[in-house]
Amino acid sequence: MTESPVHPALWPAPHTSVAVDATVTVPGSKSVTNRGLVLAALAAEPGWLRRPLRSRDTLLMADALRATGVGIEEGVGPDGSGEAWRVIPAGLHGPATIDVGNAGTVMRFLPPVAALADGPIHFDGDPRSYERPLGAVIEALRTLGARIDDDGRGALPLTVHGGGALDGGPVSIDASSSSQFVSALLLSAPRFNQGVEVRHTGATLPSLPHILMTVDMLRAVGAQVDSPESGGEPNVWRVAPSAMLGRDLTVEPDLSNAQPFLAAALITGGRVTIPDWPEHTTQPGDALREIFTAMGGSYELTELGLTFTGTGTVRGIDVDLSDVGELTPGIAAVAALAESESVLRGVAHLRLHETDRLAALTKEINGLGGDVTETKDGLRIRPRKLHGGIFHTYHDHRMATAGAIIGLAVKDVQIENVGTTAKTLPDFPQMWTGMLGA
Structure with missing residues (x-):
């Protein structure tokens, strides 16, 4: 098995105050x-x-x-x-x-x-x-x-x-x-x-x-x-x-792994294109088109792929994610930056994933000044100004990308063990900085 790149124990999440404009090729599902x-x-x-x-x-x-x-x-x-x-x-x-x-x-x-x-x-x-x-x-x-x-x-x-x-x-x-x-x-x-x-x-x-x-x-x-x-x-x-x-x-591109890049367009008011997005697919990540549109963006799907555009305004959402639970960490990260309350439902089973994702998201977002509470089957996220700090990943790749989403809008966020993204997206840190033109 090939070895993953070595990353610092605490990875400084890139922060930007300008709109993202990038094409990001996502590896296979x-x-x-x-x-x-x-x-x-x-x-x-x-x-x-x-x-x-x-x-x-x-x-x-x-x-x-x-x-x-x-x-x-x-x-x-x-x-x-x-x-x-x-x-x-x-x-x-x-x-x-x-x-x-x-x-x-x-x-x-x-x-x-x-x-x-x-x-x-x-x-x-x-x-x-x-x-x-x-x-x-x-x-x-x-x-x-x-x-x-x-x-x-x-x-x-x-x-x-x-x-x-x-x-x-x-x-x-x-x-x-x-x-x-x-x-x-x-x-x-x-x-x-x-x-x-x-x-x-x-x-x-x-x-x-x-x-x-x-x-x-x-x-x-x-x-x-x-x-x-x-x-x-x-x-x-x-x-x-x-x-x-x-x-x-x-193999189709992994649409769930496209999530942080689409989120970057949404929260910065920018534009990101994901080439080869399939017109018809059974991948849960395809739901991102509608979910992130409901949170304030818009998309266009052509033969070239999916282009998602944000307005810079992020709205809260009340949504049942039972069919697409793996998208919850990224949606929670975006919701923590929204201007209104969000309720994420139908995901009690996430307590049994790579880590207890509901407890982990609550602890880490609140550690940055957020206001997240666990419900019986999900999360309630209220808007609050966030600050920098360490975002722990619990060896969970989707926690790492969720932290990076927040870090894009909040200064001085450090991701503990960003290398855990190698589970499904080995080049994530390089792709993330590349999206920002770094």
Whole structure:
């Protein structure tokens, strides 16, 4: 794995008093890259993944799949048109040890893959990964025929004793904590002997666009999926057993990682263009167009990409973010700079993300003079003049970019461990200063 650049322990967040005017090319989507890697690894023939994201989470996924026997060759595409990974499926096997880091996609998507391998696959990761919800996936896999040793923790570390196949069939799961629980079972389901029928039993289902992304990508490799949005039974997904095709997939830009740059246009009254913004996408980040427009900006989407323009006035917002929870830190940062109150709803599940994001945002914004209070399922943010100080990240990439957004408008903000952005956006500090022409 390539090493990330070394950054100071406290990174002085760039501050500007002029309108931003920049074009920012955002790297590929982590969510698409890691789903694409899993599907290509389970396919019946080799495939290409073009313009993949190279970040900690995606390199952890690639290394994990290599450990089980999958070939992943990094280079340029067959037509020489830029970086591409050639994925060569192979007989999955252990023994192997997989480092998940703190990547939810790796810790949740790969145990079902490991159940298809011959031999034991051991999973371990960062200390925070031990605290993140995984028990529902473990129990679901046991119901489907897998043998897993977790010493009763329902969490990492654990060992999946793969038997070369998995029965599959019907299973009920409460995915209220993470939509990744559903995606984890669906991605490998075509390789299960009976396919799978996943029934969500919880009262809520966060981040639904990520499940739609999983379903769309499964269909693109030839899988038969019956899902609620296509007229199927509510909260039930059925995947038939089948071979998956090797595809030539181009990864879309990561729209959620475009958030801080669009926010920069909004809060400075400037203009930022993100090239290659797709006209149609299942990425949650696409919601930024409407959310940031409601907060005082405007956008234009053309064949060149998305151009977002701010007016210099930032309005508060009352919004349900249950489908797009990963956008909450950046929206909270913008809301802290708004001229009126904001209420962010539907994101109680963020307490179980890379860190407890609701508690972290409350503590750090208030530490800069803000007025944020936690609610049962989100945050209430009232306008107050902010001042400089240290903005802690808790090893959470979206906390780091949230701090940078605030620092753009508030002098003397220092970001602790900005290097944590390497999780999904390795070059963020350089991209941020580049946007300002530095």
